[in-house]
Amino acid sequence: MSSRLLSFVGRTGRRRLMSTAIKLTTVEVNDKTGIATLTMCRPPVNGQNLELLLDIKSSINEIKNNNSRGLIITSASPKVFSAGLDILEMYKPDQQRLRAVWTELQNVWCDLYGISVPTAAAINGHAPAGGCLLATACEYRVMVPNCIIGLNETQLGIIAPKWLVSGYLNILPKRVAERALTQGRLFTTDEALQEGLIDEIANSKEEAVDKCVAFIGTFAKVNPVARALTKQQFRADNLRQFHKEREQDVDDFLSLVNRPEVQKGIGIYLEGLKKKANKQ
């Protein structure tokens, strides 16, 4: 939850500042289906800063505890599912906050990847890097046309750690994954469908959500405990490996981000993003 200062004029005519908590995610449970929709609401691109990651984690936990029959993750932004980590968190960073950001990204991934209920991503816009991470942690993906999805880290001169890649490897044949990762390839919606990175295309967010609901509905007659244990069996090795390496992974991330040449690269990358946005 992020807190913001709201200014208002009170009865005395004096301006007051009030700190309010603003949630960057919402959870809506459909009474009929019992399926929870987790929506990311951090405009313009759902950049994953510390507060968004904390809110995603708390929403996943809420869904774990409210007996929902499934989880759909989507975005309130009209064009972007999530642009991945908020690059501003990595530029001239506060060290403690940077550590917390990466730790919370890890937490979000392992909570979403490991949750027992069926999960699906209604990818209603672009999903590079950390956006792709969220989508590939789910069991099913439906995407709108003319968008991009993929792990582009090598294009940025950085290496995606093993746990970040493991969702990819669950979905894509090893050969396709290796090539895509070494190229830092971003797939168009059509390419993603062709390679199996997404399961279906939908013409709108609503249709994408409906298709996710239909996927989760395929488990209606399956014993939920048997389903959950089977899912766990498939995912346990990746999670075990992740828990072994997670602390080292945070240290590696910090030392990478703090390198002067990486800081310089991030600065240039941010400038490029801003220039591109200003041209539009």
Ligand SMILES: CCCCCCCCCCCC/C=C/CC(=O)SCCNC(=O)CCNC(=O)[C@H](O)C(C)(C)COP(=O)(O)OP(=O)(O)OC[C@H]1O[C@@H](n2cnc3c(N)ncnc32)[C@H](O)[C@@H]1OP(=O)(O)O
């Ligand atoms: C050497 C450089 C490296 C940079 C990272 C180094 C980190 C090292 C650590 C290793 C860790 C490995 C794991 C990383 C996981 C990640 O998630 S890294 C994040 C990678 N994400 C991206 O590369 C996506 C960049 N964004 C885009 O490609 C596009 O914005 C979009 C396709 C998602 C959407 O396009 P569009 O709808 O046209 O919006 P824009 O006009 O581009 O953007 C609007 C607005 O948002 C700002 N913005 C976009 N993405 C980010 C972001 N990830 N973080 C922060 N801000 C972002 C963009 O600058 C615009 O802002 P203004 O309107 O100009 O203020």
